[in-house]
Amino acid sequence: MTSHSKEGDIYINFIRVNTLKISPSALKERLEKKGVKLEKTFLDYAFRVIESPFSIGATPEYLFGYYMPQSLSSMIPPITLNPSPKDRVLDMCAAPGGKTTHLAQLMGNEGTILAVEISKERVKALKSNINRMNILNTIIINKDMRKYKEYLMKKKILFDKILLDAPCSGNIIKDKNRKVDEKDIEYCSLRQKELLNIGLDLLKPGGELVYSTCSMEEKENEEVIEHVLKSRDDIKLIKLSPIANFIRPGKIKGTLKVYPPYEPFFIAKIKKEG
Numbered sequence: 133m134t135s136h137s138k139e140g141d142i143y144i145n146f147i148r149v150n151t152l153k154i155s156p157s158a159l160k161e162r163l164e165k166k167g168v169k170l171e172k173t174f175l176d177y178a179f180r181v182i183e184s185p186f187s188i189g190a191t192p193e194y195l196f197g198y199y200m201p202q203s204l205s206s207m208i209p210p211i212t213l214n215p216s217p218k219d220r221v222l223d224m225c226a227a228p229g230g231k232t233t234h235l236a237q238l239m240g241n242e243g244t245i246l247a248v249e250i251s252k253e254r255v256k257a258l259k260s261n262i263n264r265m266n267i268l269n270t271i272i273i274n275k276d277m278r279k280y281k282e283y284l285m286k287k288k289i290l291f292d293k294i295l296l297d298a299p300c301s302g303n304i305i306k307d308k309n310r311k312v313d314e315k316d317i318e319y320c321s322l323r324q325k326e327l328l329n330i331g332l333d334l335l336k337p338g339g340e341l342v343y344s345t346c347s348m349e350e351k352e353n354e355e356v357i358e359h360v361l362k363s364r365d366d367i368k369l370i371k372l373s374p375i376a377n378f379i380r381p382g383k384i385k386g387t388l389k390v391y392p393p394y395e396p397f398f399i400a401k402i403k404k405e406g
C-alpha cells in the first residue's frame with residue numbers, strides 16, 4: 133500500500149526531515165525498518181516516499197516531530213528565501229506551517245519568525261506543527277495580514293526576509309474539491325496583488341521577499357509580479373535559476389515553475405532597494 137498525503141492522490145509524495153530533531157540517516161533507518169521505502173532527492177534532508185505500509189502522516193516518528201510530509205516543490209520557496217539565523221522573518225500566510233517550520237530549520241531555530249494566519253481553524257494546525265517539530269523562534273499571530281500591517285507599520289517593525297505563500301486557486305482545488313472558475317482566479321489575483329504590496333511595504337530597505345503559489349494560472353503568478361514591478365519604483369526582481377532538474381524557468385525571466393507530476397508551483401524573488 134502506498135501512503136497518501138493531502139496532494140498524494142495526484143502528486144508524488146515526499147517528506148522533509150526535521151534536522152532540528154533527527155538526522156536524515158537516522159530517520160531513514162527507522163522508517164525503513166518498518167517497511168517504508170524511501171528514495172533520496174536533491175536535498176539531503178528530503179526523501180521521496182516510494183511505498184509505505186501505513187499512512188506516512190500517522191507514525192510515531194511523525195508525532196515525535198521528526199518529519200513533515202510535504203511536496204518537494206513546497207520546499208523551494210523557503211530555500212529561495214534563504215533566511216539566516218540573524219534575520220527577522222515574516223511568514224504572511226503561514227498555516228499549516230510546512231514552510232514556517234522549514235524556515236525555522238534553515239535558521240537553526242534562531243532569529244525570529246512572525247507567522248501570520250487569518251484562519252482560526254488553520255492556526256490550530258500551525259500551532260500543532262510548531263510544537264511537534266520543536267520550533268522555538270516563531271511567534272504565531274492569528275490576524276488578517278491586511279489589518280495587521282497597520283500595526284506593524286505604526287510600530288516601525290520591518291523585516292529582513294518575507295515569505296508570501298499566497299492563497300491561490302490551487303488551494304481551492306485541494307480544499308474544496310470543486311472546479312475553479314474565472315471569478316475565483318480573478319478574486320485570487322486581486323487578493324495576491326494586495327498581499328504582495330503589503331509584504332513589499334513591510335520589507336526593510338535591502339530586504340528580500342519570496343512570492344509563491346501552487347497555482348499554474350498566469351493571472352495569479354506572472355500578472356501579479358508584473359503588476360508590482362510596473363507600479364512600484366522601490367523594488368527589483370532577483371533572477372532565480374532552477375536548482376534541481378524538476379524546476380523549470382518561468383515565463384518572466386528569473387522566475388521558476390514546477391509542473392506535475394510534482395506539485396505545481398510558481399516562485400519569484402523580489403528585493404527592496406536600499
Ligand SMILES: C[S@@+](CC[C@H](N)C(=O)[O-])C[C@H]1O[C@@H](n2cnc3c(N)ncnc32)[C@H](O)[C@@H]1O
Nearest residue numbers: 225226227228229230231249250276277297299
Ligand atoms: C497557501 S496557504 C499557506 C500554506 C503555508 N504557507 C504552508 O506552507 O503550510 C495560504 C494561507 O493563507 C491564509 N490567508 C489568506 N488570506 C490571509 C490574510 N489576509 N492574512 C493572513 N493569512 C491569510 C489562508 O488561510 C491559508 O492558510
